[in-house]
Amino acid sequence: MSAVLEGHTTDHHHGPAKGLWRWVLTTNHKDIGTLYLWFSFAMFLFGGTMAFVIRAELFQPGMQIVDPNFFNQMTTMHGLVMVFGAVMPAFVGLANWMVPMMVGAPDMAMPRMNNWSFWILPFAFAMLSSTLFMEGGGPNFGWTFYAPLSTTYAPPSTVLFILSVHMMGISSIMGAINIIATVLNLRAPGMTLMKMPLFVWTWLITAFLLIAVMPVLAGVVTMMLMDISFGTSFFSAAGGGDPVLFQHVFWFFGHPEVYIMILPAFGVVSAIIPAFARKPLFGYTSMVYATASIAFLSFIVWAHHMFTVGMPITGELYFMYATMLIAVPTGVKVFNWITTMFKGALTFETPMLFAVAFVILFTIGGFSGLMLAIAPADFQYHDTYFVVAHFHYVLVPGAIFGIMAGVYYWLPKWTGYMYDETMGKVHFWLSFIGMNLAFFPMHFTGLAGMPRRIPDYALQFANFNMISSVGAFLFGFTQLLFLFIVIKCIMGGKKASAKPWEGAEGLEWMLPSPAPYHTFTTPPDVK
Amino acid sequence: MAMDSSVKKTTLKLVLLTLTMFGFGFAMVPLYDVFCEVTGINGKTNNTPYQYQTEKVTIDKSRTVTIQFVTNNNDKMGWDFYPKTTELKVHPGQLESVVFFAHNPSEQAMVAQAIPSITPFDAADYLHKTECFCFNQQRLTSGEKVDMPMRFVIDQALPKHIKKLTLSYTLFDVTPSHSN
Ligand SMILES: [Cu+2]
Numbered sequence: 001m002s003a004v005l006e007g008h009t010t011d012h013h014h015g016p017a018k019g020l021w022r023w024v025l026t027t028n029h030k031d032i033g034t035l036y037l038w039f040s041f042a043m044f045l046f047g048g049t050m051a052f053v054i055r056a057e058l059f060q061p062g063m064q065i066v067d068p069n070f071f072n073q074m075t076t077m078h079g080l081v082m083v084f085g086a087v088m089p090a091f092v093g094l095a096n097w098m099v100p101m102m103v104g105a106p107d108m109a110m111p112r113m114n115n116w117s118f119w120i121l122p123f124a125f126a127m128l129s130s131t132l133f134m135e136g137g138g139p140n141f142g143w144t145f146y147a148p149l150s151t152t153y154a155p156p157s158t159v160l161f162i163l164s165v166h167m168m169g170i171s172s173i174m175g176a177i178n179i180i181a182t183v184l185n186l187r188a189p190g191m192t193l194m195k196m197p198l199f200v201w202t203w204l205i206t207a208f209l210l211i212a213v214m215p216v217l218a219g220v221v222t223m224m225l226m227d228i229s230f231g232t233s234f235f236s237a238a239g240g241g242d243p244v245l246f247q248h249v250f251w252f253f254g255h256p257e258v259y260i261m262i263l264p265a266f267g268v269v270s271a272i273i274p275a276f277a278r279k280p281l282f283g284y285t286s287m288v289y290a291t292a293s294i295a296f297l298s299f300i301v302w303a304h305h306m307f308t309v310g311m312p313i314t315g316e317l318y319f320m321y322a323t324m325l326i327a328v329p330t331g332v333k334v335f336n337w338i339t340t341m342f343k344g345a346l347t348f349e350t351p352m353l354f355a356v357a358f359v360i361l362f363t364i365g366g367f368s369g370l371m372l373a374i375a376p377a378d379f380q381y382h383d384t385y386f387v388v389a390h391f392h393y394v395l396v397p398g399a400i401f402g403i404m405a406g407v408y409y410w411l412p413k414w415t416g417y418m419y420d421e422t423m424g425k426v427h428f429w430l431s432f433i434g435m436n437l438a439f440f441p442m443h444f445t446g447l448a449g450m451p452r453r454i455p456d457y458a459l460q461f462a463n464f465n466m467i468s469s470v471g472a473f474l475f476g477f478t479q480l481l482f483l484f485i486v487i488k489c490i491m492g493g494k495k496a497s498a499k500p501w502e503g504a505e506g507l508e509w510m511l512p513s514p515a516p517y518h519t520f521t522t523p524p525d526v527k
Numbered sequence: 528m529a530m531d532s533s534v535k536k537t538t539l540k541l542v543l544l545t546l547t548m549f550g551f552g553f554a555m556v557p558l559y560d561v562f563c564e565v566t567g568i569n570g571k572t573n574n575t576p577y578q579y580q581t582e583k584v585t586i587d588k589s590r591t592v593t594i595q596f597v598t599n600n601n602d603k604m605g606w607d608f609y610p611k612t613t614e615l616k617v618h619p620g621q622l623e624s625v626v627f628f629a630h631n632p633s634e635q636a637m638v639a640q641a642i643p644s645i646t647p648f649d650a651a652d653y654l655h656k657t658e659c660f661c662f663n664q665q666r667l668t669s670g671e672k673v674d675m676p677m678r679f680v681i682d683q684a685l686p687k688h689i690k691k692l693t694l695s696y697t698l699f700d701v702t703p704s705h706s707n
Contacts, residue, residue: 109534109537109538110534110538152602173545176541177538177541177542177545180537180541181534181537181538181541184533184537185531185533185534185537186534211541211544211545211548212544212548213548214545214548215545215546215547215548215549215551215552216548216549216551216552216555217552218549218552219549219551219552219553219555220552223553223556234556237601237642237697237699238601238640238642238699238700238701239640239701242559242560242563245555245556245559248555248559249552249555249556252552252555312648312649
């Protein structure tokens, strides 16, 4: 880690404090970005370990390793930890590191609040994880925690689950407010909105999504808490409430949430593809508008998760067509990325490999999403492994490959050293093979009718499940290689120049590598 | 570092937005109920008695509608609960009466609440109950049996395409000690 501190600083500010307290008390956006990224990686391994339990149990039909209740806790916690602990904090980490540098700001707008938004997270997840060891176990109702499973039939630890969701929500909202305040108020003179890198744009829009829907999530868990502890009946039909209402409120949060996890990845990929194609991004303006349209549409399609609850036909049709409409702005983006690569002087260093895989595999996930959007067909796919295949295709080679692409791309800027290119490529190919092996067969088991969230299955699904498990183990263990590559890069290696990527654009590459502890204390000139 | 005023202003607006959206989450509850009631989606019927005025109502003898009665027990609810008539042919406008039977076979007194639902959903607005055991909670002592009346009228304005409708009741155990 100390490698980050080396290199001369161009201003007269003091460097970071020494020792552990530096990390506890820091208000420096780069330190906090680093904290977020390490925390996210730790959660990635934790959530991955739970995926290992799931895949080990599903390696063969029959009950072998864990009891069904524990299996349900694993699927629930895997989802919660990956969504709220791994993917979201990783993007906040990237934003902390890069947004101030990209807009020419000295730091985030509210550095002290920034410290708070990070340090809430370890406590939230410590509390959430501790429920696994409590009587009755941890949350076992799926990451979507549908009532009444999460109210009437929930384990006693659910109150702690609710508290931890509140803490995660507060952390995300504070982070989002900070990012918006930074982007809107701290841009260097001349950095107009339409000159901002797409990563900043996508994060600005994501931050608005967070502020719009995280409070709704807080609302829905508060209603749960009131149903559990204070005898209200928001979701209990006996008292005049309605369990379907839970699903409406949850998915009003839940659908925008999936874009919260993908829009920043769009931004990362939009930085990397032009750099390695050595061409400017095709259709910058349309990219901005497409992102904004996706964000807007995300608020009016939520019930496509609920086609089987017994909606009237007009509702089914509306949510079906509205959902399909999202394919239009998303298609614009994919078209722009491909056109950027077209006739470019392409090279395939590790960040580019991840970015290209992102475009291809995310599109596959988008297509299965279109299939799921077709209401009558969804009656077959609903709650099967086809859904699991779909959202893992948009989240693993989507969100996670986007994060990894960004880490490789900016690692030289952070550490001052080049990572090991050969090992990076090995990491990419093993991840690519592993994740496809794990998730592609799930399309078939799902179409054949294997339900999700079950510890045992019919014999006919045995072969595909075994392949999935092998792929999952390959993907999981490969991530230890990623850890090794990153640590190796921090420890040293080939010195990175200020701009190690020939085609890279943006203010961050004007700074020396590693980026000094304080940057842009005097705003840069933006042409 | 002192926060400059533009940052303060932005933050204030965003905090307000956050609070508004938290409120909106709760506002979805009444909005959802209003939406369901107005559109009749969800088969929700009115749970207050309908005022039937004989002199204003004409009975549409030219039309016959079949109404079926279905009962379910929720989860571990142990009562016997069934309609004494399972199917009835009625003329719109005519006041009809049926009886549901309930028996508490358990060792303790229990309180139950019946929740109605109608299919098809677009018929929900046209079934008016002048009297129903579902308007109130039902308390039965151990072993007690009861005949519970339900009086209703089907509106003459019932859409022409609806020839058969199903009224279902789900019985919930709401005995105070099981208040989870
Ligand atoms: Cu959705």
